[in-house]
Structure formats: C-alpha cells, structure tokens
Amino acid sequence: MALDEKEFKKKMEEVKGKLQKSVIVPEQLTRKDKMKFRCYPGIGCFTKCCSGIRINLTPYDIFRLKNRLGMSYHDFLMQHTVPRSIDGTPLPIVVLKMNDDKEKSCPFVTPGGCTIYSDRPVTCRYYPIGMAIMKKHDKKTGEDFFIKIKEDHCLGHNEDKEWTIDEWRADQESDLYDEVNSDWLEVVLKAKSLGMVEFSQKSLDLFFMVSSNLDMFRDFVFNSNFLNAYEIEPDVVAKIKGDELELLKFSLKWLRFTMFGEGDFKVSDEARQKARERQMAVSKASMKEREKREKELLSKTPEQILKEADTETEKD
Ligand code: SF4
Numbered sequence: 527m528a529l530d531e532k533e534f535k536k537k538m539e540e541v542k543g544k545l546q547k548s549v550i551v552p553e554q555l556t557r558k559d560k561m562k563f564r565c566y567p568g569i570g571c572f573t574k575c576c577s578g579i580r581i582n583l584t585p586y587d588i589f590r591l592k593n594r595l596g597m598s599y600h601d602f603l604m605q606h607t608v609p610r611s612i613d614g615t616p617l618p619i620v621v622l623k624m625n626d627d628k629e630k631s632c633p634f635v636t637p638g639g640c641t642i643y644s645d646r647p648v649t650c651r652y653y654p655i656g657m658a659i660m661k662k663h664d665k666k667t668g669e670d671f672f673i674k675i676k677e678d679h680c681l682g683h684n685e686d687k688e689w690t691i692d693e694w695r696a697d698q699e700s701d702l703y704d705e706v707n708s709d710w711l712e713v714v715l716k717a718k719s720l721g722m723v724e725f726s727q728k729s730l731d732l733f734f735m736v737s738s739n740l741d742m743f744r745d746f747v748f749n750s751n752f753l754n755a756y757e758i759e760p761d762v763v764a765k766i767k768g769d770e771l772e773l774l775k776f777s778l779k780w781l782r783f784t785m786f787g788e789g790d791f792k793v794s795d796e797a798r799q800k801a802r803e804r805q806m807a808v809s810k811a812s813m814k815e816r817e818k819r820e821k822e823l824l825s826k827t828p829e830q831i832l833k834e835a836d837t838e839t840e841k842d
C-alpha cells in the first residue's frame with residue numbers, strides 16, 4: 527500500500543505513540559547483566575500476568591504439557607490449542623487456548639497459582655525477560671540477547687532479590703527449553719529473516735506436523751519410506767524408537783535439514799536414485815506432451831489455427 531507524505535507522517539506518529547507506551551525496556555541485556563526481580567505466592571499481583579496473553583507453544587512445550595496432562599498429542603491439540611502462525615512468517619503453530627471469560631484467563635491458573643507450574647510453557651518461564659536472537663549475515667546461527675519487560679501491574683520489579691540474566695534463566699529452566707528447541711528456533715529465525723516469502727504447502731505442512739504432533743511424526747518415520755530415504759545409524763533408529771524425547775530432538779534436526787538443508791542428514795543412494803528416476807520421468811512426460819502439442823499444431827490448417835486464436839481472444 528503506497529502512502530502519501532501526510533499519511534506517512536500520521537503513521538509514523540502512531541508508531542511513535544505505541545513505542546512510548548511500550549512495556550519493553552529498550553536496553554539490550556547480556557547473560558551477565560543484573561536485574562532485581564522476585565515473584566512468589568502472596569505478592570500483590572500474584573497471577574495477574576496469567577490472563578489476556580498469547581502463549582505460542584514450542585515443540586518442547588507441547589511435549590511437556592501433553593505428558594503432564596496424560597494426553598495424546600491429538601487430544602491435547604484439540605482440547606487446549608488454537609492454530610495461528612508465527613509473527614512475521616507464514617509458519618503454522620499452535621497457541622494455548624485461553625478461557626472464554628472476560629479476562630481471557632489461562633486454563634491452568636487458579637487463585638493458588640499455576641496448576642502445571644513445573645511444566646509451564648517457555649513463554650511463562652522467560653517472563654519478565656524476553657529473548658531475542660540476532661542473526662548476522664556471515665553467521666550460520668543466531669546470537670541471543672535479552673530485553674526486560676516491565677509492566678505496570680507486575681510488582682516483582684520492586685523486590686530486592688538480584689539475579690544475573692543467566693541465574694534467572696537457570697532458575698526458570700529456560701535454557702533447557704531453548705536447548706531442546708534449538709534446531710526449531712534456528713528454523714524460525716531463518717524464516718523470520720526471510721519474511722513472508724512463499725514456502726511450499728508441503729514445507730508448511732511438515733513444519734506444522736513436526737512442531738505440534740510428534741505422534742504423527744513417529745508414524746511418518748516408522749510407517750513410510752523415511753528410513754530408506756536417509757542413511758541413519760541403527761543405534762539412532764533404536765534410540766528414537768524407544769525414547770520420545772530423543773524422537774523429538776531428531777524431528778527438529780530433520781526439520782532444519784529438510785527446510786534449509788542444514789545439518790548432517792545424509793540422503794541414501796537408493797533415495798537419490800529414485801529422485802533422479804522421478805525427475806527423468808517428469809521431463810520425459812513433459813517432452814511427450816510437447817511433442818503431442820506440436821503434432822496437433824502441424825496437423826491443422828493456418829485457417830483453423832487463426833480461428834482458434836480468435837475464439838480464445840473472445841473468451842478473454
Ligand atoms: S501456564 Fe501457568 S504460568 Fe503460564 S500463564 Fe498459565 S497459569 Fe500462568
């Protein structure tokens with residue numbers, strides 16, 4: 527949409543206004559920087575941060591939550607999530623479904639606190655420290671930095687307890703979540719740097735399956751040609767068969783490989799040969815089609831060709 531000078535200035539004022547009201551402290555923090563913060567049952571604002579928020583669910587969030595609730599992936603997704611896409615990308619994910627009440631409160635919050643506290647999503651663990659990842663052109667992976675989120679209702683910032691960002695993240699187990707999700711985070715980061723480019727529907731479907739439904743991925747690995755398509759060591763196959771967390775990490779590595787060619791997956795000779803054969807079959811078919819069209823054209827008189835062209839123009 528093109529804006530004229532006046533509209534442009536108006537838009538800029540709007541953006542400035544929003545930034546002034548922003549709750550993000552515009553300061554880049556490193557892991558060693560310090561902050562004062564404490565959150566505990568009994569603080570005046572207890573659970574005030576558990577309503578009206580959007581919680582994007584990462585693959586490891588879903589893994590922990592559905593195990594905590596003793597549900598299958600399918601049932602968890604149906605009951606507790608809604609589909610959305612990651613901001614600035616077309617990548618489909620799920621977010622936690624909030625209650626349909628006035629406050630849009632989290633389904634797991636009670637006056638006594640969070641009922642799934644030890645398995646709460648990583649978004650809840652980051653708070654009040656947001657993590658951003660900056661990718662430099664010449665680097666394969668991103669460099670992370672941190673941003674403080676200071677909201678008026680959050681009284682934790684008035685407390686005296688001091689932490690480095692690293693200590694806070696260790697206390698909240700955020701690093702564990704980021705480590706398990708690391709390949710997935712790289713995919714998201716790369717997609718964000720590309721913006722709203724068009725991914726094929728197949729890539730988006732694969733992203734959604736790997737990001738949200740490990741049962742489906744398991745089925746894909748063990749009940750399709752997957753294991754013949756890659757050179758995977760037998761001990762890795764045994765590990766992902768018997769250990770759900772290993773399967774999750776494997777799925778995220780594979781996602782990164784299949785979407786951006788990053789990582790050490792090796793396509794098997796058999797799959798390579800099949801892909802070559804498929805490619806040859808496609809080009810043979812299109813050559814045949816071209817020959818057929820040329821033959822048809824040659825069998826027509828110039829009058830017939832002109833008449834058909836006129837009919838096509840009329841249709842347009
Ligand atoms: S999951 Fe727990 S910590 Fe997170 S918003 Fe819900 S109640 Fe609050």
Ligand code: SF4
Pocket residue numbers: 564565566569571572573574575576653679680681682683
């Ligand atoms: S608003 Fe801040 S201090 Fe209060 S419960 Fe939430 S995170 Fe803790």
